[in-house]
Amino acid sequence: MPVKACYYELLGIERQAEAAVVKKAYRALALKYHPDRNPGDAEAETRFKEAAEAYEVLSDPEKRRLYDQYGHEGLNRAGFSGGFQDFGDIFSAFGSIFQDFFNPGGAAASNRPRRGRDLAYESVIEFTEAFTGTTLELEVSREENCSACDGSGSQSRRRVACRECGGAGQVFQGRGFIRMAAACPLCRGSGAYPTDPCGDCRGIGRVQRNRTLSVKVPGGVDTGARLRLSGEGEAGLNGGPRGDLYVELIVRAHEYFSREGRHVILERKVDLVTAALGAEIDVPTVTGEVRRLTIPAGLQNGKLLRLAGLGFKNPAGGAPGDLIVSFQVETPVDLTERQEELLREFAALEAGKKGESTLSRFAKKARRRIKRAFRTQYGPADGPD
Numbered sequence: 001m002p003v004k005a006c007y008y009e010l011l012g013i014e015r016q017a018e019a020a021v022v023k024k025a026y027r028a029l030a031l032k033y034h035p036d037r038n039p040g041d042a043e044a045e046t047r048f049k050e051a052a053e054a055y056e057v058l059s060d061p062e063k064r065r066l067y068d069q070y071g072h073e074g075l076n077r078a079g080f081s082g083g084f085q086d087f088g089d090i091f092s093a094f095g096s097i098f099q100d101f102f103n104p105g106g107a108a109a110s111n112r113p114r115r116g117r118d119l120a121y122e123s124v125i126e127f128t129e130a131f132t133g134t135t136l137e138l139e140v141s142r143e144e145n146c147s148a149c150d151g152s153g154s155q156s157r158r159r160v161a162c163r164e165c166g167g168a169g170q171v172f173q174g175r176g177f178i179r180m181a182a183a184c185p186l187c188r189g190s191g192a193y194p195t196d197p198c199g200d201c202r203g204i205g206r207v208q209r210n211r212t213l214s215v216k217v218p219g220g221v222d223t224g225a226r227l228r229l230s231g232e233g234e235a236g237l238n239g240g241p242r243g244d245l246y247v248e249l250i251v252r253a254h255e256y257f258s259r260e261g262r263h264v265i266l267e268r269k270v271d272l273v274t275a276a277l278g279a280e281i282d283v284p285t286v287t288g289e290v291r292r293l294t295i296p297a298g299l300q301n302g303k304l305l306r307l308a309g310l311g312f313k314n315p316a317g318g319a320p321g322d323l324i325v326s327f328q329v330e331t332p333v334d335l336t337e338r339q340e341e342l343l344r345e346f347a348a349l350e351a352g353k354k355g356e357s358t359l360s361r362f363a364k365k366a367r368r369r370i371k372r373a374f375r376t377q378y379g380p381a382d383g384p385d
Contacts, residue, residue: 004072007054015068019059026055113240116143119233120246125217127254131264131286131312133219140211140245143234146201151235153205154194162187190237206235215247220313220320222259225249257286262312262321267328275299275329283325285310293325301329 008015011025029051038044057063066074123136145151161167165184169191187193197203213232226248233243258265264286278297282290291307304326311321
Protein backbone atom coordinates (compact mmCIF):
# COMPACT_ATOMS: atom_id res chain seq x y z
CA MET A 1 0.00 0.00 0.00
CA PRO A 2 1.45 3.41 -0.98
CA VAL A 3 2.38 5.80 1.84
CA LYS A 4 -0.07 8.66 2.16
CA ALA A 5 1.23 12.21 2.15
CA CYS A 6 0.92 14.42 5.21
CA TYR A 7 -2.40 16.30 5.20
CA TYR A 8 -0.76 19.48 6.40
CA GLU A 9 1.79 19.31 3.61
CA LEU A 10 -0.94 18.62 1.06
CA LEU A 11 -2.71 21.84 2.06
CA GLY A 12 0.54 23.76 2.54
CA ILE A 13 -0.21 24.86 6.12
CA GLU A 14 1.38 24.64 9.55
CA ARG A 15 0.22 22.06 12.08
CA GLN A 16 -1.04 24.77 14.41
CA ALA A 17 -3.12 26.42 11.65
CA GLU A 18 -6.57 27.57 12.74
CA ALA A 19 -9.79 26.34 11.12
CA ALA A 20 -10.15 29.46 8.95
CA VAL A 21 -6.64 28.95 7.56
CA VAL A 22 -7.41 25.31 6.79
CA LYS A 23 -10.56 26.27 4.93
CA LYS A 24 -8.82 29.02 2.96
CA ALA A 25 -6.00 26.69 1.91
CA TYR A 26 -8.42 24.02 0.76
CA ARG A 27 -10.51 26.49 -1.25
CA ALA A 28 -7.39 27.69 -3.06
CA LEU A 29 -6.36 24.14 -4.01
CA ALA A 30 -9.90 23.13 -4.95
CA LEU A 31 -10.07 26.11 -7.29
CA LYS A 32 -6.65 25.35 -8.78
CA TYR A 33 -7.23 21.63 -9.41
CA HIS A 34 -10.98 21.71 -10.10
CA PRO A 35 -11.87 19.22 -12.88
CA ASP A 36 -13.67 21.87 -14.92
CA ARG A 37 -10.46 23.85 -15.07
CA ASN A 38 -8.34 20.81 -15.82
CA PRO A 39 -10.36 18.53 -18.10
CA GLY A 40 -8.70 15.19 -18.73
CA ASP A 41 -5.79 15.96 -16.37
CA ALA A 42 -5.28 12.84 -14.21
CA GLU A 43 -2.74 14.53 -11.94
CA ALA A 44 -5.07 17.46 -11.24
CA GLU A 45 -7.86 14.98 -10.48
CA THR A 46 -5.62 13.20 -7.94
CA ARG A 47 -4.60 16.49 -6.32
CA PHE A 48 -8.24 17.58 -6.14
CA LYS A 49 -9.24 14.37 -4.33
CA GLU A 50 -6.22 14.48 -2.00
CA ALA A 51 -6.99 18.07 -0.99
CA ALA A 52 -10.61 17.12 -0.28
CA GLU A 53 -9.50 14.18 1.88
CA ALA A 54 -7.08 16.37 3.83
CA TYR A 55 -9.73 19.01 4.40
CA GLU A 56 -12.27 16.41 5.51
CA VAL A 57 -9.90 15.34 8.30
CA LEU A 58 -8.42 18.68 9.36
CA SER A 59 -11.77 20.51 9.36
CA ASP A 60 -13.24 18.00 11.83
CA PRO A 61 -11.89 18.60 15.39
CA GLU A 62 -12.13 14.93 16.47
CA LYS A 63 -10.57 13.52 13.30
CA ARG A 64 -7.84 16.15 13.43
CA ARG A 65 -7.06 15.21 17.06
CA LEU A 66 -6.71 11.55 16.12
CA TYR A 67 -4.56 12.40 13.11
CA ASP A 68 -2.29 14.73 15.08
CA GLN A 69 -1.80 12.04 17.76
CA TYR A 70 -1.66 8.81 15.77
CA GLY A 71 -1.39 9.79 12.11
CA HIS A 72 -3.12 7.89 9.32
CA GLU A 73 -3.03 4.67 11.38
CA GLY A 74 -5.08 6.27 14.13
CA LEU A 75 -7.77 7.25 11.65
CA ASN A 76 -7.87 3.75 10.20
CA ARG A 77 -8.29 2.22 13.65
CA ALA A 78 -11.11 4.63 14.39
CA GLY A 79 -12.90 3.36 11.28
CA PHE A 80 -12.16 6.29 8.99
CA SER A 81 -11.00 4.89 5.68
CA GLY A 82 -10.56 8.32 4.09
CA GLY A 83 -10.77 9.43 0.48
CA PHE A 84 -13.61 10.01 -1.99
CA GLN A 85 -14.83 7.72 -4.75
CA ASP A 86 -15.85 10.45 -7.21
CA PHE A 87 -16.36 14.16 -7.62
CA GLY A 88 -20.02 13.89 -6.74
CA ASP A 89 -19.09 12.82 -3.21
CA ILE A 90 -16.80 15.84 -2.84
CA PHE A 91 -19.39 18.34 -4.12
CA SER A 92 -22.01 16.79 -1.86
CA ALA A 93 -19.75 16.96 1.21
CA PHE A 94 -18.32 20.43 0.65
CA GLY A 95 -20.99 22.19 -1.39
CA SER A 96 -20.89 25.26 0.82
CA ILE A 97 -17.17 25.63 0.12
CA PHE A 98 -17.80 25.94 -3.62
CA GLN A 99 -20.76 28.21 -3.04
CA ASP A 100 -18.39 30.62 -1.31
CA PHE A 101 -16.65 31.15 -4.65
CA PHE A 102 -19.82 32.84 -5.89
CA ASN A 103 -21.39 34.12 -2.70
CA PRO A 104 -18.71 35.01 -0.14
CA GLY A 105 -20.30 35.37 3.27
CA GLY A 106 -23.09 32.83 2.66
CA ALA A 107 -26.53 33.72 3.95
CA ALA A 108 -25.30 36.90 5.59
CA ALA A 109 -24.12 38.20 2.22
CA SER A 110 -27.41 37.26 0.56
CA ASN A 111 -29.33 39.26 3.16
CA ARG A 112 -27.10 42.32 3.22
CA PRO A 113 -28.53 45.60 1.87
CA ARG A 114 -28.10 45.84 -1.88
CA ARG A 115 -28.38 48.87 -4.12
CA GLY A 116 -31.21 48.90 -6.64
CA ARG A 117 -30.65 48.62 -10.38
CA ASP A 118 -29.94 51.69 -12.49
CA LEU A 119 -32.43 52.50 -15.25
CA ALA A 120 -31.72 54.07 -18.66
CA TYR A 121 -34.13 55.89 -20.98
CA GLU A 122 -33.83 57.81 -24.25
CA SER A 123 -35.69 61.04 -24.90
CA VAL A 124 -36.00 63.09 -28.11
CA ILE A 125 -36.07 66.87 -27.76
CA GLU A 126 -36.37 69.69 -30.29
CA PHE A 127 -33.43 71.77 -31.49
CA THR A 128 -34.89 74.86 -29.83
CA GLU A 129 -35.35 72.97 -26.53
CA ALA A 130 -31.70 71.95 -26.59
CA PHE A 131 -30.83 75.62 -27.18
CA THR A 132 -32.93 77.20 -24.42
CA GLY A 133 -33.30 74.24 -22.02
CA THR A 134 -36.56 72.57 -21.06
CA THR A 135 -38.29 70.29 -18.57
CA LEU A 136 -39.35 66.81 -19.67
CA GLU A 137 -42.15 64.74 -18.21
CA LEU A 138 -40.85 61.16 -18.34
CA GLU A 139 -42.99 58.06 -17.80
CA VAL A 140 -40.86 55.48 -15.97
CA SER A 141 -41.73 51.87 -15.18
CA ARG A 142 -39.69 50.53 -12.27
CA GLU A 143 -39.70 48.01 -9.44
CA GLU A 144 -40.57 49.44 -6.04
CA ASN A 145 -40.96 48.00 -2.58
CA CYS A 146 -44.52 46.91 -1.91
CA SER A 147 -46.17 49.53 0.29
CA ALA A 148 -48.64 47.01 1.76
CA CYS A 149 -45.89 44.92 3.40
CA ASP A 150 -43.01 47.43 3.44
CA GLY A 151 -41.12 45.24 0.99
CA SER A 152 -41.01 42.23 3.32
CA GLY A 153 -43.40 40.12 1.23
CA SER A 154 -45.12 39.09 4.46
CA GLN A 155 -48.42 40.28 5.89
CA SER A 156 -46.93 40.06 9.39
CA ARG A 157 -43.56 41.47 8.22
CA ARG A 158 -41.89 38.18 9.23
CA ARG A 159 -39.63 36.04 7.06
CA VAL A 160 -37.98 32.71 7.80
CA ALA A 161 -34.84 31.10 6.42
CA CYS A 162 -35.51 29.44 3.10
CA ARG A 163 -35.88 25.67 3.46
CA GLU A 164 -34.63 25.09 -0.09
CA CYS A 165 -31.23 26.80 0.23
CA GLY A 166 -30.90 26.98 4.01
CA GLY A 167 -30.77 30.75 3.92
CA ALA A 168 -27.80 30.91 1.54
CA GLY A 169 -29.83 32.32 -1.34
CA GLN A 170 -28.23 29.91 -3.80
CA VAL A 171 -28.55 26.27 -4.80
CA PHE A 172 -26.30 23.97 -6.82
CA GLN A 173 -27.14 22.78 -10.28
CA GLY A 174 -24.85 20.07 -11.63
CA ARG A 175 -21.26 19.68 -10.63
CA GLY A 176 -19.60 22.11 -13.05
CA PHE A 177 -17.48 24.88 -11.57
CA ILE A 178 -19.38 27.66 -13.35
CA ARG A 179 -22.77 25.98 -13.33
CA MET A 180 -22.97 24.95 -9.69
CA ALA A 181 -24.35 28.10 -8.06
CA ALA A 182 -27.71 29.53 -9.04
CA ALA A 183 -30.24 31.78 -7.35
CA CYS A 184 -32.63 29.79 -5.23
CA PRO A 185 -35.96 29.52 -7.09
CA LEU A 186 -37.98 29.50 -3.86
CA CYS A 187 -36.62 32.65 -2.21
CA ARG A 188 -35.31 34.30 -5.43
CA GLY A 189 -31.85 34.60 -3.96
CA SER A 190 -32.85 36.46 -0.80
CA GLY A 191 -32.23 33.52 1.56
CA ALA A 192 -35.63 33.91 3.24
CA TYR A 193 -39.30 33.83 2.40
CA PRO A 194 -42.57 34.83 4.09
CA THR A 195 -44.80 32.26 5.78
CA ASP A 196 -47.86 34.50 5.17
CA PRO A 197 -47.36 36.04 1.70
CA CYS A 198 -48.61 39.56 1.08
CA GLY A 199 -51.63 39.63 -1.21
CA ASP A 200 -50.51 42.74 -3.09
CA CYS A 201 -47.08 41.50 -4.15
CA ARG A 202 -47.69 37.72 -3.76
CA GLY A 203 -44.85 37.42 -1.30
CA ILE A 204 -42.20 38.95 -3.55
CA GLY A 205 -41.98 42.23 -1.65
CA ARG A 206 -41.73 44.26 -4.85
CA VAL A 207 -44.21 45.52 -7.42
CA GLN A 208 -43.91 47.14 -10.84
CA ARG A 209 -45.19 50.72 -10.88
CA ASN A 210 -45.30 53.57 -13.40
CA ARG A 211 -44.06 56.96 -12.26
CA THR A 212 -44.00 60.38 -13.93
CA LEU A 213 -40.73 62.20 -13.32
CA SER A 214 -39.73 65.75 -14.20
CA VAL A 215 -36.35 65.95 -15.87
CA LYS A 216 -34.69 69.36 -16.12
CA VAL A 217 -32.66 69.72 -19.33
CA PRO A 218 -30.12 72.59 -19.27
CA GLY A 219 -29.63 74.80 -22.31
CA GLY A 220 -26.68 73.88 -24.52
CA VAL A 221 -27.03 70.08 -24.49
CA ASP A 222 -26.42 68.03 -27.62
CA THR A 223 -27.25 64.54 -28.86
CA GLY A 224 -25.59 61.98 -26.61
CA ALA A 225 -25.80 64.09 -23.46
CA ARG A 226 -26.58 61.88 -20.45
CA LEU A 227 -28.53 63.27 -17.51
CA ARG A 228 -28.43 61.49 -14.15
CA LEU A 229 -31.33 61.51 -11.70
CA SER A 230 -29.87 60.26 -8.45
CA GLY A 231 -32.07 57.83 -6.52
CA GLU A 232 -34.74 57.51 -9.22
CA GLY A 233 -33.83 53.97 -10.28
CA GLU A 234 -35.29 50.76 -8.85
CA ALA A 235 -35.67 50.23 -5.12
CA GLY A 236 -32.84 48.50 -3.26
CA LEU A 237 -33.04 45.10 -1.58
CA ASN A 238 -32.98 44.52 2.17
CA GLY A 239 -33.06 48.24 2.88
CA GLY A 240 -30.39 49.13 0.32
CA PRO A 241 -30.45 52.49 -1.51
CA ARG A 242 -32.23 53.10 -4.79
CA GLY A 243 -30.38 53.00 -8.09
CA ASP A 244 -30.11 55.99 -10.42
CA LEU A 245 -31.99 56.92 -13.57
CA TYR A 246 -30.04 57.98 -16.67
CA VAL A 247 -31.68 59.88 -19.53
CA GLU A 248 -29.81 60.01 -22.85
CA LEU A 249 -30.87 62.87 -25.11
CA ILE A 250 -31.39 62.88 -28.87
CA VAL A 251 -31.75 66.34 -30.46
CA ARG A 252 -34.03 66.50 -33.48
CA ALA A 253 -32.66 68.28 -36.59
CA HIS A 254 -33.95 71.81 -37.30
CA GLU A 255 -35.50 72.94 -40.56
CA TYR A 256 -32.80 75.51 -41.36
CA PHE A 257 -30.48 75.84 -38.36
CA SER A 258 -27.62 73.41 -37.79
CA ARG A 259 -24.94 73.12 -35.17
CA GLU A 260 -21.14 73.05 -35.06
CA GLY A 261 -19.97 72.69 -31.48
CA ARG A 262 -21.50 75.63 -29.59
CA HIS A 263 -22.05 77.63 -32.81
CA VAL A 264 -25.36 77.84 -34.65
CA ILE A 265 -25.05 77.76 -38.45
CA LEU A 266 -27.58 79.46 -40.73
CA GLU A 267 -27.32 79.27 -44.52
CA ARG A 268 -28.64 82.36 -46.33
CA LYS A 269 -29.03 82.96 -50.07
CA VAL A 270 -28.48 86.42 -51.55
CA ASP A 271 -28.88 87.67 -55.09
CA LEU A 272 -26.02 88.88 -57.24
CA VAL A 273 -26.90 92.57 -56.90
CA THR A 274 -27.08 92.43 -53.09
CA ALA A 275 -23.76 90.59 -52.96
CA ALA A 276 -22.14 93.18 -55.23
CA LEU A 277 -23.58 96.35 -53.68
CA GLY A 278 -23.99 95.24 -50.07
CA ALA A 279 -27.09 95.70 -47.92
CA GLU A 280 -28.60 95.33 -44.48
CA ILE A 281 -30.73 92.22 -43.94
CA ASP A 282 -32.79 90.71 -41.12
CA VAL A 283 -31.47 87.41 -39.71
CA PRO A 284 -33.64 85.06 -37.58
CA THR A 285 -32.19 83.58 -34.38
CA VAL A 286 -32.98 80.24 -32.74
CA THR A 287 -35.20 81.92 -30.15
CA GLY A 288 -37.30 83.59 -32.86
CA GLU A 289 -35.85 87.07 -32.50
CA VAL A 290 -34.60 89.01 -35.54
CA ARG A 291 -31.17 90.65 -35.71
CA ARG A 292 -29.88 93.18 -38.24
CA LEU A 293 -26.79 92.16 -40.20
CA THR A 294 -24.77 94.30 -42.62
CA ILE A 295 -23.59 92.62 -45.82
CA PRO A 296 -20.45 94.32 -47.13
CA ALA A 297 -20.19 95.20 -50.81
CA GLY A 298 -18.46 92.56 -52.88
CA LEU A 299 -19.67 89.60 -50.81
CA GLN A 300 -18.24 86.34 -52.12
CA ASN A 301 -19.96 82.95 -52.26
CA GLY A 302 -19.30 80.97 -49.03
CA LYS A 303 -18.49 84.08 -46.98
CA LEU A 304 -19.16 83.69 -43.23
CA LEU A 305 -20.45 86.52 -41.06
CA ARG A 306 -21.07 86.09 -37.37
CA LEU A 307 -23.31 87.50 -34.69
CA ALA A 308 -21.38 87.04 -31.46
CA GLY A 309 -22.99 85.38 -28.44
CA LEU A 310 -26.09 84.08 -30.20
CA GLY A 311 -25.01 80.44 -30.24
CA PHE A 312 -25.49 77.63 -27.72
CA LYS A 313 -24.72 78.09 -24.05
CA ASN A 314 -21.90 76.08 -22.53
CA PRO A 315 -23.51 73.78 -19.90
CA ALA A 316 -20.17 73.66 -18.07
CA GLY A 317 -19.94 77.46 -17.97
CA GLY A 318 -18.06 79.96 -20.08
CA ALA A 319 -18.93 82.06 -23.11
CA PRO A 320 -21.69 80.94 -25.47
CA GLY A 321 -21.11 80.26 -29.13
CA ASP A 322 -22.00 82.51 -32.08
CA LEU A 323 -24.64 82.60 -34.78
CA ILE A 324 -22.70 82.15 -38.02
CA VAL A 325 -24.38 83.04 -41.31
CA SER A 326 -23.03 81.27 -44.38
CA PHE A 327 -23.89 83.08 -47.63
CA GLN A 328 -24.65 81.53 -50.99
CA VAL A 329 -24.64 83.97 -53.90
CA GLU A 330 -27.30 82.99 -56.43
CA THR A 331 -26.61 83.31 -60.15
CA PRO A 332 -29.63 84.74 -61.99
CA VAL A 333 -31.41 82.47 -64.49
CA ASP A 334 -34.11 82.93 -67.16
CA LEU A 335 -32.83 86.42 -68.08
CA THR A 336 -34.81 88.80 -70.24
CA GLU A 337 -33.20 90.39 -73.31
CA ARG A 338 -32.77 93.66 -71.46
CA GLN A 339 -31.09 91.90 -68.50
CA GLU A 340 -28.72 90.10 -70.85
CA GLU A 341 -27.97 93.40 -72.57
CA LEU A 342 -27.17 95.09 -69.26
CA LEU A 343 -24.96 92.20 -68.16
CA ARG A 344 -23.02 92.28 -71.41
CA GLU A 345 -22.59 96.00 -70.99
CA PHE A 346 -21.41 95.41 -67.42
CA ALA A 347 -18.93 92.78 -68.65
CA ALA A 348 -17.56 95.22 -71.27
CA LEU A 349 -17.14 97.90 -68.62
CA GLU A 350 -15.33 95.43 -66.36
CA ALA A 351 -13.00 94.48 -69.21
CA GLY A 352 -12.35 98.13 -69.98
CA LYS A 353 -11.66 98.90 -66.34
CA LYS A 354 -9.14 96.13 -66.17
CA GLY A 355 -7.55 97.29 -69.44
CA GLU A 356 -7.25 100.89 -68.23
CA SER A 357 -5.77 99.66 -65.05
CA THR A 358 -3.14 97.73 -67.01
CA LEU A 359 -2.27 100.76 -69.23
CA SER A 360 -2.10 103.01 -66.21
CA ARG A 361 0.37 100.71 -64.46
CA PHE A 362 2.48 100.52 -67.67
CA ALA A 363 2.53 104.35 -68.03
CA LYS A 364 3.66 104.83 -64.45
CA LYS A 365 6.52 102.37 -64.88
CA ALA A 366 7.60 104.11 -68.13
CA ARG A 367 7.63 107.55 -66.47
CA ARG A 368 9.77 106.19 -63.61
CA ARG A 369 12.32 104.77 -66.08
CA ILE A 370 12.55 108.11 -68.02
CA LYS A 371 12.97 110.06 -64.79
CA ARG A 372 15.82 107.83 -63.61
CA ALA A 373 17.58 108.22 -66.97
CA PHE A 374 17.17 112.03 -66.91
CA ARG A 375 18.61 112.27 -63.39
CA THR A 376 21.57 110.13 -64.41
CA GLN A 377 22.41 112.52 -67.26
CA TYR A 378 21.42 115.98 -65.91
CA GLY A 379 21.24 115.60 -62.15
CA PRO A 380 18.36 115.51 -59.72
CA ALA A 381 17.28 119.15 -59.97
CA ASP A 382 15.07 118.97 -63.04
CA GLY A 383 13.20 116.31 -64.92
CA PRO A 384 9.78 115.31 -66.03
CA ASP A 385 7.02 114.56 -63.44
